[in-house]
Amino acid sequence: MSFEVVDKAKLPYIYTADELISMFLTAYAREEARGSTAEPAFVKQKRLEIRRIVTSGKLLASTLRDMALRMPFLDKLHPFYRELIDVVYGAQVYKHAVAKVGNAHIAIKAIAKEAITAVRTAADKSQLYKARKMYQARVIDLLRDLAPELDKLREVVIYLRKLPSVDPTLFTIAVAGAPNVGKSSFVRCVSTAEPEVAEYPFTTKQIHLGHIILKGDKVQIVDTPGLLDRPLAERNAIERQAVLALRHLANVILFLVDPTPHSGYSLEMQKRLYDEIKTSFEAPTVAVVNKVDIATQEELEKARELFNPVAHISTLNCHGTREVVDYVLNKYYVPLALEKLREIRRRA
Numbered sequence: 001m002s003f004e005v006v007d008k009a010k011l012p013y014i015y016t017a018d019e020l021i022s023m024f025l026t027a028y029a030r031e032e033a034r035g036s037t038a039e040p041a042f043v044k045q046k047r048l049e050i051r052r053i054v055t056s057g058k059l060l061a062s063t064l065r066d067m068a069l070r071m072p073f074l075d076k077l078h079p080f081y082r083e084l085i086d087v088v089y090g091a092q093v094y095k096h097a098v099a100k101v102g103n104a105h106i107a108i109k110a111i112a113k114e115a116i117t118a119v120r121t122a123a124d125k126s127q128l129y130k131a132r133k134m135y136q137a138r139v140i141d142l143l144r145d146l147a148p149e150l151d152k153l154r155e156v157v158i159y160l161r162k163l164p165s166v167d168p169t170l171f172t173i174a175v176a177g178a179p180n181v182g183k184s185s186f187v188r189c190v191s192t193a194e195p196e197v198a199e200y201p202f203t204t205k206q207i208h209l210g211h212i213i214l215k216g217d218k219v220q221i222v223d224t225p226g227l228l229d230r231p232l233a234e235r236n237a238i239e240r241q242a243v244l245a246l247r248h249l250a251n252v253i254l255f256l257v258d259p260t261p262h263s264g265y266s267l268e269m270q271k272r273l274y275d276e277i278k279t280s281f282e283a284p285t286v287a288v289v290n291k292v293d294i295a296t297q298e299e300l301e302k303a304r305e306l307f308n309p310v311a312h313i314s315t316l317n318c319h320g321t322r323e324v325v326d327y328v329l330n331k332y333y334v335p336l337a338l339e340k341l342r343e344i345r346r347r348a
């Protein structure tokens with residue numbers, strides 16, 4: 001099953017209810033009288049009124065429809081994004097808001113149709129005036145009633161725009177570990193270009209998102225500051241779910257260990273975190289010992305016993321980092337890529 005990914009460029013601008021009301025009234029007032037001067041004034045006025053209703057109604061209906069259609073369709077969205085939206089806003093609340101805004105365009109059309117009938121059957125100027133007032137009042141009421149849903153969608157769009165541009169369809173290496181162990185340094189060392197820096201929800205910390213280009217193929221590498229550095233039990237429900245949304249992103253978790261007292265976290269604490277991550281995620285976890293440039297033999301030995309690491313590196317000078325990536329890709333990415341290729345050949 002293929003999932004959709006949030007395309008920030010395609011997210012709509014969500015108007016507030018007040019902006020829509022002002023757009024509606026401006027469009028209404030913009031229409032001016034046209035047609036033959038020989039026409040009786042009342043007939044001319046009726047025709048102008050109808051044109052005003054049609055123009056303002058159409059503009060409003062298409063704006064509402066467009067906003068709803070361009071919001072991500074939750075059921076088709078990749079689980080990484082779907083879970084994040086669910087955690088922050090609630091899937092039902094989101095779906096309800098999109099549906100209400102989308103359906104409002106049908107209601108606007110119906111109101112406009114009734115208003116046109118009222119104008120056509122108006123016997124005199126006062127009835128015409130009443131029809132206009134009624135039309136405007138009903139549209140404005142409907143838009144005011146839509147205000148909470150419009151505000152909700154506005155919040156979601158702002159939230160999605162701020163999310164790092166992770167592509168959940170790419171093979172992803174998530175770099176985990178206690179604070180200060182060298183996660184962002186690692187991402188910088190192995191990324192083909194300068195990593196993107198963005199904020200991950202629920203953390204005040206910045207996430208580094210890098211890419212590794214492999215013979216035309218692209219692999220994603222991301223650090224997880226503030227996300228995987230505390231046991232799940234110590235987190236509130238929202239944080240816990242945000243961590244779990246990572247489940248859908250990581251194909252392999254690289255756990256960096258700092259064997260020195262430099263990061264301020266003991267090896268025992270790092271081991272507890274390592275065990276927690278190993279049991280909470282389906283993705284395989286690979287331990288790597290960092291900061292070998294300052295670690296003592298004794299510290300390295302202790303880390304080796306506890307973590308059985310696949311490599312010793314230093315992200316200070318990027319020593320050994322490329323080899324770690326090659327190891328991970330050979331072990332976890334190449335078999336997947338080959339399997340994909342076989343699948344394509346089977347289908348061909």
Ligand SMILES: Nc1nc2c(ncn2[C@@H]2O[C@H](COP(=O)(O)OP(=O)(O)OP(=O)(O)O)[C@@H](O)[C@H]2O)c(=O)[nH]1
Nearest residue numbers: 179180181182183184185225290291294314315316
């Ligand atoms: N000596 C030495 N210092 C390192 C090495 N790798 C990182 N550091 C230092 O450790 C500190 C933390 O490095 P970061 O890459 O920011 O660590 P982090 O794990 O991303 O930190 P958080 O974002 O707080 O989770 C910095 O002062 C780095 O210069 C290393 O291999 N050797």
